[in-house]
Amino acid sequence: MAEVGRRGFLRYLGVGAGVLLFGESAWATLRFARAPVSYGPPSRHALGPPGDYPAGAPTYADEAGVFVMRDERGLRALSATCTHLGCTVRKDGDGFLCPCHGSRYDNAGRVLAGPAPRSLRFVRLVLDRRGRLVVDVDAEVDADTHLKLG
Amino acid sequence: MRDFFRRIRDSVFRVGWPEDERRALMAMRSSFLLHIHAAKVRPASLRATATWGLGLLSLFLFGSLVITGVYLMFYYVPHPDAAWRSMKDLAFVVPFGVVTRNLHRWGAHAMVALVLLHMGRVFLTGGYKAPREANWVAGVLLAILTLGLSFTGYLLPWDQLAYWAVTVGSKMVASVPGLGPPAALLLLGDHTVGEAALLRFYVLHCVVLPLAVAGLVAFHLYRVRKDGGLVTSEHAPAPAEGPRLLPAWPHLIYRELALLGGLVVALLLLSMVVDAPLEPQADPTRTPNPAKAPWYFLGIQELAHYSAFWGGVFIPAATIGVLLVLPYVDRHDQGLGRYWPKERRTANSVFLLIAAFFVTETVIGTFFRGPAWALMWWPG
DSSP states (O other), X not given: OOOOHHHHHHHHHXXXXXXXXXXXXXXXXXXXXXOSOOOSOOSEEEEEOGGGSOSSSOEEETTTTEEEEEETTEEEEEEOBOTTTOOBOEEETTEEXXXXXXXXXXXXXXXXXXXXXXXXXXXXXXEOTTSOEEEEEEEEEOTTOOBOOO | OHHHHHHHHHHHOSSOSOOSHHHHHHHXXXXXXXXXXXXXXXXXXXXXXXXXXXXXXXXHHHHHHHHHHHHHHTTOOOSTTTHHHHHHHHHHTSTTHHHHHHHHHHHHHHHHHHHHHHHHHHHHTTTTSTTOHHHHHHHHHHHHHHHHHHHHXXXXXXXXHHHHHHHHHHHHHHTSTTTXXXXXXXXXXXXXXXXXXXXXXXXXXXXXXXXXXXXXXXXXXXXXXXXXXXXXXXXXXXXXXXXXXXXXHHHHHHHHHXXXXXXXXXXXHHHHHSOOOOOSBOOTTOOOSSOOOOHHHHHHHHHHTTOHHIIIIIHHHHHHHHHHHHHHHOOOOOSTTSSSOGGGHHHHHXXXXXXXXXXXXXXXXXXXXXXXXXXXXXXX
């Protein structure tokens, strides 16, 4: 290794300190900018009594952005958030259609056409103490998870 | 008393109004604003076809956007409860609010277009080559910042289009494997587009990005001078008669002022006739159909419709990457300063093909995509 010398050593020390300071500042900036609190909408929404959601065509609960579907096994909630880029899908014939890039889903949320990489998400649906439906749009469940009634 | 005012004037303008060439050269050297330019310029640089004034027009537009933007800031409130209402105030209550917003909106669209055209001109004439590599890179960064300013500004009216275009854009960011989700979280300050995102976009749009543009523009202009002025052809016919160099005052300065005047008039006329659109207030539970981004992002939206990551992120990012390393890879130095020289036919053909690809995607996305992004015939 070449002789560094006092000047060289001090220069390395100075540059090193600068790099360290810059790196730490950059890291602190990123940590600072990553918001630790969320003021976004809650993931859980109360949807009213199960009687509001008859069998047959899915009912759209717009404050939560889910379709509530009823069949003989119970109730399910299907998220209306398109799995492609997050637009809200709408009822279209028998299935669902995303207005942003044209993804089509069948009535069980499976992809029929378009850029969507996967089927729509079913999300957790429960009854609260007062007998109202509560949906958690962040909690994905299996497609055959039903909320049994009565 | 007249002496007093004359002393003030002479302290600011060391040289009076240039009546002759000697004083014109002195003015060019001593004036803070004018000394951006060389005191003498080549006649070839003065021809309209040398630049079409594209860079200068972009700079003028940036200036006008800063001014109208500051005006808008007096009324705009960056919060989901108030943002859209302040748009309505500007439209119906504030005197000249409509025209101010129109100037800002149309100026922004024009700036995006002119910056991209400017980049095309510089590429075709080989202006990215040594010794101008660093200035080309600065230009590419400025183009990215311009698009960033458009994207962040797009959210601020908090109408349906704003909300959904930015929702789609941030999901595209999040679609990048690995780095995407944390980057989207950083950008939005939350998991969905909400008050945190609006505030962040506001700060980026009004402070961070404009300062970055101002700094880079200073570097860009400085390097134009230091790299030897405009790239002009070595084959350009030397003026048969007359001087080899012309004084920048009045030849260059008057042309630039004419350009500025024409731009101001065109922008004002447009802004008095065509109003900037404002859709209904943002509603996170309902997506409009079709949900379209502004035209300069419709090419990317069209690509994203095939695949969020490959079309929406990879192709644009790869294009930018190629543009950034280009001057360090393509090092032929023949045929500079002309639009279609023999030596640059391959490079220019490739560039024009890629440009045509993006233009085609943009045209398809703009005119041939209807509800649910379905292909349709003219127009929606």
